[in-house]
Structures are given as C-alpha cells and as structure tokens.
Amino acid sequence: MSALVHPFAETGGEPFINVVRAEGSSVWDDTGKEYVDGMANLWLCQVGHGRQEIHDAVTAQMADVSGYNIFSPFTNPRADELADKIADLSPFDQPGVFLACSGSEAIDTAIKFARTHFQRGGDPDRQVIVRRTHGYHGTNVGGTSVQGIEANREMWGDLVPHVIEVAHDDLESAARTFSEHGEHIAAVISEPVQGAGGVHPPPLGYLEGLRRLCDDHGALLIADEVICGFGRTGGWFASDTYGVKPDMITFAKGVTSGYLPLSGVILSNRINEALRDHDFLLRHGYTYSGHPAACAAALANIEIIERDGLVERAHHVGRRISGGLDALTRDGVIAGSRGVGALWAADIGRDALPLKQPLLDRGAILRPIRDAVAFCPPLSTPDAQIDRLVDALASAIEATRGSR
Numbered sequence: 001m002s003a004l005v006h007p008f009a010e011t012g013g014e015p016f017i018n019v020v021r022a023e024g025s026s027v028w029d030d031t032g033k034e035y036v037d038g039m040a041n042l043w044l045c046q047v048g049h050g051r052q053e054i055h056d057a058v059t060a061q062m063a064d065v066s067g068y069n070i071f072s073p074f075t076n077p078r079a080d081e082l083a084d085k086i087a088d089l090s091p092f093d094q095p096g097v098f099l100a101c102s103g104s105e106a107i108d109t110a111i112k113f114a115r116t117h118f119q120r121g122g123d124p125d126r127q128v129i130v131r132r133t134h135g136y137h138g139t140n141v142g143g144t145s146v147q148g149i150e151a152n153r154e155m156w157g158d159l160v161p162h163v164i165e166v167a168h169d170d171l172e173s174a175a176r177t178f179s180e181h182g183e184h185i186a187a188v189i190s191e192p193v194q195g196a197g198g199v200h201p202p203p204l205g206y207l208e209g210l211r212r213l214c215d216d217h218g219a220l221l222i223a224d225e226v227i228c229g230f231g232r233t234g235g236w237f238a239s240d241t242y243g244v245k246p247d248m249i250t251f252a253k254g255v256t257s258g259y260l261p262l263s264g265v266i267l268s269n270r271i272n273e274a275l276r277d278h279d280f281l282l283r284h285g286y287t288y289s290g291h292p293a294a295c296a297a298a299l300a301n302i303e304i305i306e307r308d309g310l311v312e313r314a315h316h317v318g319r320r321i322s323g324g325l326d327a328l329t330r331d332g333v334i335a336g337s338r339g340v341g342a343l344w345a346a347d348i349g350r351d352a353l354p355l356k357q358p359l360l361d362r363g364a365i366l367r368p369i370r371d372a373v374a375f376c377p378p379l380s381t382p383d384a385q386i387d388r389l390v391d392a393l394a395s396a397i398e399a400t401r402g403s404r
C-alpha cells in the first residue's frame with residue numbers, strides 16, 4: 001500500500017482509480033478505461049481538461065518568476081491583474097480581492113474578516129457565525145466549525161465557538177435566531193446553492209430573506225461560492241443568478257478550473273475600506289497567496305470561459321441534464337431532480353451510495369450524496385457525453401434494483 005493518506009477515504013482504503021490522463025470531459029485510468037467526468041474533477045473544472053492555453057500561460061509565467069510571495073512590500077503583475085479581473089467580474093462596485101490557495105482557506109479568511117470587521121469597528125461582542133444545515137465550507141478548523149454536515153464536525157475535539165445553526169430551507173429558523181441573538185451575530189455563511197450537502201438550490205425568497213435579516217440586525221452575509229462561482233449557475237456568480245448581493249464572496253475551484261490551486265475572498269467596498277484603513281497591519285495571509293503561476297492559470301482559464309461563452313453555456317448543459325433527468329422521472333426510474341445552471345441532482349428516492357461502484361463500472365463519474373446523485377460536468381461538455389452520464393445513471397439504478 002502506498003504511503004499516501006487520502007482525503008475523505010475510509011481507513012484501509014479501497015482499490016483506487018489511478019488517473020493518468022485527462023482530456024475535455026473525460027479521464028482515463030492506468031488500464032486505459034475512460035470515464036466521463038460528470039463532476040468536473042470535484043465540482044470545479046469549468047473549461048474541461050487539457051487546455052493548452054492554460055499550460056502555456058503557466059509555463060511562460062514560471063520562466064519569468066516561478067513563485068514569489070506578496071506579503072508587504074512585494075506584489076507581482078499576475079496577482080494584481082487577476083485581482084482586478086475578478087473585481088470587474090464580481091457583482092460589487094470597487095471591491096477588494098484577497099487571494100489564497102484552497103476553498104477552506106478562503107472560508108477561514110472570510111470568518112476572520114467578518115469578526116475583525118466588528119472587533120475593529122467597536123462591536124467586539126459580535127462574534128457569532130450562523131451556519132445552515134447541509135452547508136459545506138471546507139475542512140480547516142473554521143470551515144469545519146461552520147459547516148452543517150454533522151458527521152464532518154465530529155471527533156476533532158473543540159471547534160470554533162460562537163456558531164449557531166439554522167435550517168437550510170426555513171427562513172423562520174433564521175429569523176428566530178436573529179431575534180434571540182441578533183446583536184451578537186457577525187455573519188451568516190451560506191452557499192447560494194448548497195453543493196456537497198446534496199445540491200440544494202435555495203427556496204424561493206430564502207437568500208433575499210437572509211440578506212434582509214442581516215441588514216435589519218447589522219450582520220454581514222458571506223456567500224460561499226467555492227462551487228457556484230465562475231459560471232456554474234449560469235451567471236459569473238450565483239449572487240448574480242439570484243440577485244442577492246452579499247458582503248463577501250468566497251471563491252476557489254472554477255477560478256482556475258483546478259489547473260493550479262487558487263482561491264480567495266471578494267470584499268464589498270465597505271468591508272474592504274474598513275479592512276484597509278490606515279494604521280492597520282493585516283496579520284493574515286498565506287505564503288502562496290497570489291502565487292504568480294496560479295494567477296496566470298486563473299487568468300488564462302477566465303479568458304477561455306469568456307471566449308467560449310461558457311457562463312451562458314451552463315444553461316445549455318443544465319437543460320440537457322435536466323431534460324434527461326425529467327425523462328427518467330417520467331419513466332419512474334428516479335423520484336425527481338433539482339438544480340440550476342449546470343449543477344443538478346437526481347433524487348433517487350432511496351440511499352444512493354450503492355450506485356457508486358455501478359456508476360464507475362459504467363464509466364460515469366457522478367457523486368452519490370445520501371438519496372441523491374450530483375451532476376456537475378465541465379461547462380464545455382458535449383451533449384453526447386451528458387447523455388452517456390444520464391444513461392449510465394439509469395442503467396446503474398436498474399442493475400441495483402434488487403439490492404434495495
């Protein structure tokens with residue numbers, strides 16, 4: 001057995017699939033078997049695999065400067081260019097952009113920024129972060145504390161204090177929390193569309209309601225767009241798709257399509273101005289914040305998304321998936337479906353985990369989550385490959401019917 005400790009893996013491991021090649025919306029293992037990548041790696045590869053332009057941009061950058069930090073007094077042209085580009089694409093007017101490496105780092109950054117906003121603003125008792133059931137916000141200590149997937153919070157000892165949970169689909173639950181604790185709430189953290197928790201689009205009016213509660217009680221709204229950002233929901237950000245402007249947006253994944261690790265937090269002008277006030281040393285940051293090669297990958301990736309119209313194409317991909325799932329629903333194969341843009345889930349109506357291996361056997365990488373199977377392919381995926389994913393799901397369900 002290899003020395004490698006795998007994330008989210010059972011002790012003892014399983015026979016791992018050795019991925020040795022990736023091109024477009026397919027990956028191949030070391031036996032030559034092809035899989036359609038219906039999860040875009042892990043909810044992130046918007047442009048598909050093997051894009052030469054991104055390789056070239058990274059190689060050219062590495063020939064100039066392979067890596068250098070941006071702690072004061074340093075910066076680099078790619079990091080500045082990327083921050084400006086993301087600011088332009090964001091729903092904010094003159095925001096700030098903080099760069100990190102992983103979604104988990106972006107989340108812990110946003111939590112710290114929300115709290116320091118009030119620590120420095122003369123309201124130090126405002127520390128509570130409100131989380132939603134089913135929310136997933138990464139696995140650093142902050143993100144573990146504010147995620148609503150209970151099993152992920154267990155067995156790590158004490159987590160970050162001052163966190164309150166509300167029901168993911170019930171605004172009343174949030175309203176009650178605000179009426180009891182309003183003056184202590186620093187921020188609500190919410191994925192606009194919950195991803196890893198099972199692909200749950202927000203109930204009608206839910207995000208607007210959260211925004212209103214935050215405004216009425218002086219709290220901040222953090223939109224975790226680590227999955228939703230960079231086109232996945234059919235807008236550059238889901239905050240555009242749903243027309244609800246948060247105070248901070250966390251992003252990762254789709255910003256580079258995973259070619260290199262990069263993440264960050266977009267700060268509304270108000271939060272940014274307060275944070276960059278005079279006489280304040282921001283004691284937060286990562287060695288690899290603004291890594292020039294990762295920034296070059298992000299810039300090339302965003303250029304492809306723009307050039308190929310992939311934000312708009314998310315709607316087409318989504319219609320193809322949902323059309324397929326509607327047909328399976330009509331035929332009684334699945335119980336229904338839910339989603340937005342190119343982020344969908346089939347409701348299997350029973351435990352979906354037994355479908356994991358049959359799906360892989362059929363060359364389909366999809367993600368069973370409780371009673372659902374998630375679809376999140378590259379935004380460039382051709383129709384024929386989407387159809388293969390839907391067919392594989394139908395066939396895997398058929399093959400496991402007896403094992404209900």
Ligand SMILES: Cc1ncc(COP(=O)(O)O)c(C=O)c1O
Nearest residue numbers: 102103104136137138224226227
């Ligand atoms: C919504 C959301 N937030 C945060 C994270 C954590 O990102 P990372 O795994 O890059 O740390 C994820 C990862 O899937 C995510 O889906």
